[in-house]
Amino acid sequence: MRNFKSYRKEIAIGFLSVLAIFLLYAGVSPMPLVAVGVLASAAFLMTKSRGGLAVGAAGGKRPAKAPSPLSFEDIGGQEQAKKELIEALDFMVKREEIRKLGIRPLKGILLTGPPGTGKTLLAKAAAHRTKSAFVAASGSEFVEMYVGVGASRIRDLFKEARNQAVKLKRGSAVIFIDEIDGIGGKRDGGQQREYDQTLNQLLTEMDGIQGDESVRILLIAATNRKELLDPALLRPGRFDRHIQVDLPDKKGREHILRLHARNKPLEDGVSLERVAEETFGFSGAQLESVMNEAAIYAMRDDRDQVSQADLTQAIDKVMMGERTDRETTREERERVAMHELGHAFMAETLRPGSVAQVSLTPRGQALGYVRHHPRKDSYLYTKQALEDQIMIALGGAAAEELIYGGRSTGSRGDFEQATGIVRTLIESGMSELGIVHPEALTQVEWARENASILDGLMDRTRQHLAVNKDKFYEMLDVLAKEETLSGDRLRECLAQDAGGGASSAHAAS
Incomplete structure (x- = not known):
């Protein structure tokens, strides 16, 4: 049988209709009443729409449900991060042990690392392991131009987490905030901005000043820009653990x-x-x-x-990117072939056996590409290794200069890659500047050193390719006809040089 709540909408409409008729009969205009009703309805609808956090805060509530059955065994490539996170979660699972030892429960765990490394999956697995209620939100959901809205949503988020834990009969809840740098950025000490108030409210909630402490709440947040976060958010007692989630090996x-x-x-x-x-x-x-x-x-x-x-x-x-049907002229096709052969020749000269295939198949924004054989995972690079990477990147532009006497716009991406490696050289103290803090250099000094390194390596690249200039035309015929050139065919062509000019040129440099 339907209760009063089921009929309250019909009752309200009937009451207002009778009231309007009575006012008309009494000679009083009902328009002010209608205007008030319209404004009240608009305010109610705005409240419903604004409160729609992913966790169902402020009117958009979802029924309580258990976290998705995602375990740490379902997440690959993050063994160290999983080990650290499991150890931190044991403080929520082993309550009696931590009470005996006087250990303070953790308030927050910060997951940092590049995009796509599984930070959200780790948070879901954490909720599953601790048998906690799980709610999630993004940092952008709290940012509004209206003062107080973000702080209100923070309160609703923690309130919803507690309510879900109670409904699910759980003693704990895990709140996950993705891209927390959206609300946790450093405060500059100026006027009180909206996201400053939002951050202040988040700090208050993490300290447990407000709310029901019978439900233990663990806040897990993720960001790939940890350096932007406010120090008050990073201190122990708030985010007690900082776990790095790196790219997998x-x-x-x-x-x-x-x-x-x-x-x-x-x-x-x-x-x-x-x-x-x-x-x-x-x-x-x-x-x-x-x-x-x-x-x-x-x-x-x-x-x-x-x-x-x-x-x-x-x-x-x-x-x-996806293979495209981009059509090019014969001249462009030959220039692209020479460009890619320049990369391939330099790769084989500096790293013999590294080229797997040269292709003229357009993909994404590239009109051609060189596929390399996989190398062993490396995390440290010497000066020689970085210079070799730069010379391989410059090989395309150097080949165009050698064959056509000038470059094309196709080298733009190669130059961006090369200048990025040059920056690594300078910041690692492997340039002529020695050990220097990057911020101590002016733009003029950066430009001068960058040009010096690239000009010197470009000269060496030209010397390497000049030794095999005749090979370009021989490989061009094969590549233009078949669209692909295998690494083995490329090495056979280079090996025909009985004088070993390429190897001697590399040794001389």
Whole structure:
């Protein structure tokens, strides 16, 4: 049987209608009453729409539900981060032990690292492990031009977490705020801005000054810009643990690939270890995209299983974009071929056996590309290794100068990569400037040193390529006809030089 709440809308409409008729009969205009009703309805609707946090705050409440059954075993490539997080979560699980030892419960855990590394997944797994209620929000949801709205939403967020814990009969709740730098940025001491008040409210809630302490709340936040956060937010007693969530290594990448391959039929002989080797620097999100795109390629060809070739194409797509149907003139095509051969020749000169394929297939914004064999994961680089990377990047522009007497706009991305490596050289104290703080250099000094390093390496690159100038035209015929050139065919051509000019030139430099 329906109760009074089910009829309150009809009752209110009937009451207002009778009141309006009575006022008309009494000779009183009902328009002020109508205006008040309209304003009240508008205010109510705005409250409903504004309060719609992802956790259901301020009117948009969702029914309480348990966290998704995601465990730490379902997350790959973050063994160290998982170990640190599990240790921190034990303070919520082992309540009697921490009470006996007088340990203060953790208030917050900050996950920092590049995008796509699994910070949100770690937060969900944390809620599942501690059997806690789980609510989530993004930092941007608290930023408003209206004063007090953000602070109100923070209060609603913590209130909703407590309410869900009570409904689920849980003694704890995990709140996850993604991109917390949206509300936790450093305060500059100026006038009270909206997000300053929002941050102040967040600090108050984390300190437990307000609210029901019978439900223990753990705040997990994620950001890839930790340096922007306010020091008051980072101190112990608020975010007690700072856990770095880095890009996965080879072993971690293979683990992630196997997790995402569980629901995908793979052909016999498919090597996920090889895919892991070829995806150095990929995040977990990019690896998931590789597996998904590979399955799409298999579906396009009406095949029931994913092949190794599908995975190879998927890696290229994630790195450089989808293959395009961009048409180029013959002159442009030949220039692109010479440009890519310049990269390939320099790579083989400085790192023999590194080139897997040279292609003229347009992908994304690139009209051609060079695929390299996977290298071992490296996290430290010598000056020689960085200079080799710069010279390989400059190889395309140097080849165009050698063959055509000038460069094209196709070298723009190569120069951006080269200048980025030069910056690493300077900041690492491996330039002629010696050990120097980057902020101590003026723009003129930066430009002078950058030009000095790049000009010197460009000269060395030209010398390397000049030795194999005749080989460009020989490889051009093969590349223009077949659109691809294998690394083995490239090495066969270079090996025909009995004098070993390329090797001697490299040794002389």
